[in-house]
Amino acid sequence: MTASTTKGYIGMGMEGPIATWYANSTRSQMPDFQRLARRISETAPRGGRALEVAPGPGYLAIELARLGRQSVVGLDISASFVRIARQKAAEAGVRVDFQQGNASQMPFGDNSFDFIVCRAAFKNFADPVGALNEMHRVLKAGGQALINDLRNDASEAEVNQHVDGMGLNTVNSLLTKSAFKFMLLKRAYTVDAFGALVAQSRFGAANIQREGIGMDIWLEKV
Template sequence: MSTKDLHAPKRKLLPEMEGRTARWYARNRGSAAQLAEYRRQAARLAEGLPPGAAVLEVAPGPGYLAIELARLGSYRITGLDVSRTFVELAGEAARQAGVEATFRQGDVHDLPFPADSFDLVVCQAAFKNFVRPVRALDELHRVLRPGGRAVIHDLRADASPADIEREVARMGLRGLDGFWTRSALRMLRRRAVTAGAFARLAAESAFGGAEVDRDGLIGLEVRLRKAG
């Protein structure tokens, strides 16, 4: 797939993440196995992060990862999501957890923050939905402070149906929840990219490149750093 194709508008494969759909997603992502994974991911992301660091999570959904990061230190956590429902759910979850985290609505292609605002930017399971991926990377680069880093986790385009089955089982999802999650992941592969394609996107962006690795059964991990 060429980067020209990657920049083309992507038609909707799933309903908008608002209202009932967003609440179903939040419940589905809140299984015990997935919450434990969020805690592990937060611990990894916090390694080397200084006290008081400013952290942005793009597309935090129901806010589970942002909340786990907030539990780990005196970080200034901000989440930005295009979904009004997710902003409300994440804010309420943070209040119930007793942590400080701010969630607001916005678009990754035009981040409402000044340049050099954050030490770390995180994005999980959402990058494949961004209609202008290079523009999105450029915006992440802009809001990072010199020396800051970005970490992206997402679905791989070459994830096999068998690996998707195993991943859904690992998530602890059964019955209709498992069925709909498997169906969604299979459809969303059409939006996703391979590790090689993501590396080419990063090379076109202001970052100039990235470290890209397979992550688990069906994912990829992208690590980017702003020079300085």
């Protein structure tokens, strides 16, 4: 194990059958991945380089690459997810450079990317300020990052309604609701807590917007 893959997450790692289960159960959210990919593709500079931090099975990065306006790189700490994402990109016939590594010790040079996205993952990072500082370091001047994550103050009823809209079967729906209730909501940040993390980081400030059960955190390297 290298320094870049030492435990960089809170709780259990997503390897083996857990990664396979997650890849299968989140496939039903493809319309969300496609919508977000279109938004990023229109926001990031045409011909630029985009990085997805913690892409898991790679659905968003693959949809972004399919749109063809940016070259796409993915960085995930899970060896299983890197393997799954590479296979899915090959099946889709698109080029995404999926690499294994830790969000708080990225294997990229300074000023490498025009845009960074991180979805449904940030609350799991063991070193959140380190991850923000790495995003800042690898972004080019003027580059933007978008972090989308669960809000700690989302109610159980809102979360259950969200999961009901995910198109899961009964077992996966129950497992997903339990994961939200017993793990994810406990780890999630409030808008204020996220703002405080950003204030400690090299970004200094963020534009944070509430979105359903989550929030969009927009960051810019000035």
